[in-house]
Amino acid sequence: MEPTKFDAVVAGAGPAGCAAAYALAKAGLEVLVIERGKFPGAKNMFGGMLCGSVLAQLIPNFWEEAPLERYITRHVITFLSREDSFSIDFQSPSFGKPPYNGYSVLRAKFDKWLAGKVEEAGAIIVPGLLVEDLLWDGNQVVGVKAGGEDFPASVVIAADGVNSLLAQKAGLAEELSTEYVSLGVKELIQLPSEIIQERFNLEDDEGVTQLFDGFCTRGMHGGGFLYTNKESLSLGIVIQLSALRRMGVKPADLLEEFKSHPGVRNLIKGGTVEEYSAHLVPNAGINKVPMLYKDGFLVVGDAAGLVLTTGITLDGASFAFASGMAAAETVKLAKQNGDPSRKTLCNYEKLLKESFVLRDLETFKHSQFFLDNPRLYTTYPELICNLSRGLFTNDGKPRKRLWQLARTEMGRQKLSILHVAVDGFLGRRAI
Amino acid sequence: MNSMSLEDKLALNKYDIDEELHISVNEDICRTCRNRVCLHICPAECFKLLGEKITYSYEGCLECGSCRLACSKGAINWTYPRGGFGIAYQYG
Ligand SMILES: Cc1cc2nc3c(=O)[nH]c(=O)nc-3n(C[C@H](O)[C@H](O)[C@H](O)COP(=O)(O)OP(=O)(O)OC[C@H]3O[C@@H](n4cnc5c(N)ncnc54)[C@H](O)[C@@H]3O)c2cc1C
Numbered sequence: 001m002e003p004t005k006f007d008a009v010v011a012g013a014g015p016a017g018c019a020a021a022y023a024l025a026k027a028g029l030e031v032l033v034i035e036r037g038k039f040p041g042a043k044n045m046f047g048g049m050l051c052g053s054v055l056a057q058l059i060p061n062f063w064e065e066a067p068l069e070r071y072i073t074r075h076v077i078t079f080l081s082r083e084d085s086f087s088i089d090f091q092s093p094s095f096g097k098p099p100y101n102g103y104s105v106l107r108a109k110f111d112k113w114l115a116g117k118v119e120e121a122g123a124i125i126v127p128g129l130l131v132e133d134l135l136w137d138g139n140q141v142v143g144v145k146a147g148g149e150d151f152p153a154s155v156v157i158a159a160d161g162v163n164s165l166l167a168q169k170a171g172l173a174e175e176l177s178t179e180y181v182s183l184g185v186k187e188l189i190q191l192p193s194e195i196i197q198e199r200f201n202l203e204d205d206e207g208v209t210q211l212f213d214g215f216c217t218r219g220m221h222g223g224g225f226l227y228t229n230k231e232s233l234s235l236g237i238v239i240q241l242s243a244l245r246r247m248g249v250k251p252a253d254l255l256e257e258f259k260s261h262p263g264v265r266n267l268i269k270g271g272t273v274e275e276y277s278a279h280l281v282p283n284a285g286i287n288k289v290p291m292l293y294k295d296g297f298l299v300v301g302d303a304a305g306l307v308l309t310t311g312i313t314l315d316g317a318s319f320a321f322a323s324g325m326a327a328a329e330t331v332k333l334a335k336q337n338g339d340p341s342r343k344t345l346c347n348y349e350k351l352l353k354e355s356f357v358l359r360d361l362e363t364f365k366h367s368q369f370f371l372d373n374p375r376l377y378t379t380y381p382e383l384i385c386n387l388s389r390g391l392f393t394n395d396g397k398p399r400k401r402l403w404q405l406a407r408t409e410m411g412r413q414k415l416s417i418l419h420v421a422v423d424g425f426l427g428r429r430a431i
Numbered sequence: 432m433n434s435m436s437l438e439d440k441l442a443l444n445k446y447d448i449d450e451e452l453h454i455s456v457n458e459d460i461c462r463t464c465r466n467r468v469c470l471h472i473c474p475a476e477c478f479k480l481l482g483e484k485i486t487y488s489y490e491g492c493l494e495c496g497s498c499r500l501a502c503s504k505g506a507i508n509w510t511y512p513r514g515g516f517g518i519a520y521q522y523g
């Protein structure tokens with residue numbers, strides 16, 4: 001007997017694959033999602049904060065039923081020197097009203113829920129199965145091979161995440177280079193919700209995101225992060241893989257060092273570690289987006305490097321949802337036209353160019369170059385911390401004006417006005 | 432919070448260990464390698480130096496893919512574990 005031919009086979013049940021499958025199933029197409037994890041979410045980790053606006057287009061009022069941790073009403077950016085810390089703190093009650101600006105989320109729970117919605121919509125999800133290869137008819141992809149079996153499809157959607165072996169097999173993506181990905185390592189630290197609320201100045205289900213710049217990366221391109229969940233904290237660091245490779249630092253050691261920093265230590269005091277995780281994330285933005293389609297084949301989400309990193313924003317989930325939805329639109333068109341070749345599938349790229357996905361990546365195309373500047377992780381955070389220390393020190397000696405303190409500190413950091421001007425210019429262009 | 436060893440942290444994670452190796456190293460290539468990036472890059476420290484030999488133990492692997500990208504000599508034969516096996520995050 002011939003195996004069933006699906007309108008689409010989706011490899012990977014992360015945000016990108018689920019969004020694509022959900023939209024297709026809702027439109028009545030035959031969709032199969034294959035996920036290598038024991039359950040959807042089992043392999044996935046992020047910071048993280050999920051921005052809900054894109055998902056809401058797909059599943060209106062999803063916040064009423066999704067397993068969300070806390071809605072984020074407070075954003076803190078902290079600069080670290082060896083011992084000191086300096087924070088910028090923004091809090092807005094307006095972020096605490098529907099449709100909400102963002103939520104902290106735990107992926108093992110959230111992705112499982114999302115995949116459940118996809119199933120409800122009528123798609124078939126098979127977890128615990130690894131897509132090993134693509135099926136070909138000449139130059140056209142006509143399905144996948146998984147667990148030794150063939151699954152024919154009009155279109156294959158590669159939603160297999162950052163390592164995308166499938167986009168490589170399709171000949172669209174090159175092997176990733178270590179400059180274009182960052183490694184995140186994270187601990188899930190359990191803490192009672194009352195303590196979290198008190199410690200972080202939050203009410204009920206409100207949450208905070210805190211990003212750290214400076215000493216925690218030992219000068220490497222990257223940063224630290226903290227997100228409050230209902231009854232836990234997500235604490236971790238993300239570092240460009242090439243920098244980590246060059247510096248010879250062990251990621252696990254770096255995370256321990258981060259946890260013991262005086263500016264972090266007290267935030268996690270009394271907590272118990274429940275899980276240790278690691279994951280890569282693409283960081284090259286528009287510069288490394290591969291060819292997005294070929295005959296019978298589309299690449300979505302992290303597999304296509306569709307992540308926005310500006311140093312302040314790390315958003316991959318919205319890009320995954322939006323690219324998955326654009327892929328679904330395109331597969332629907334292919335079904336209508338009875339043509340899954342590139343002639344129809346090129347519509348996917350057109351949709352991404354029209355939406356925020358490729359436009360945002362284009363707007364921030366200089367950010368990676370800017371973020372490669374080591375002064376951002378050493379000189380400036382130290383300068384800010386030392387300047388603040390100077391400002392607040394009472395040691396019985398004659399006081400200096402802010403400008404004098406700044407001059408002295410710049411001298412100590414070997415930072416010239418020219419450096420500041422150049423970095424300021426690059427920063428303005430980049431973020 | 433007291434500092435915690437990596438072994439203790441990995442012991443908190445849930446794994447369904449496959450008997451089939453999903454990562455292996457080519458010892459002949461490793462013998463000629465000077466920087467031995469794999470020894471420090473892996474967040475689960477799966478690569479160890481035993482005498483002069485690089486050994487790999489997959490039990491703690493978090494399937495991130497860093498070793499595959501960081502070893503510039505292509506000595507690491509890297510795939511994901513079979514479907515359903517390997518790390519299963521409870522939080523993620
Ligand atoms: C440390 C870190 C922090 C981050 N913080 C944030 C944040 O705060 N906010 C944000 O929006 N984004 C964040 N991101 C990025 C975000 O996690 C990703 O952009 C997003 O998960 C991409 O979704 P995806 O569906 O494309 O890929 P993934 O979520 O990686 O999903 C891919 C899925 O495919 C499966 N799979 C892979 N290969 C196969 C195969 N061969 N066969 C079958 N299944 C397969 C995987 O198991 C997985 O379920 C962060 C990432 C990291 C690493």
Ligand code: SF4
Nearest residue numbers: 461464468469502506
């Ligand atoms: S695996 Fe790669 S990095 Fe490690 S010793 Fe072998 S060749 Fe060197």
Ligand code: SF4
Nearest residue numbers: 473492493495496498
């Ligand atoms: S995939 Fe990641 S966790 Fe597994 S051995 Fe390689 S670097 Fe270590």
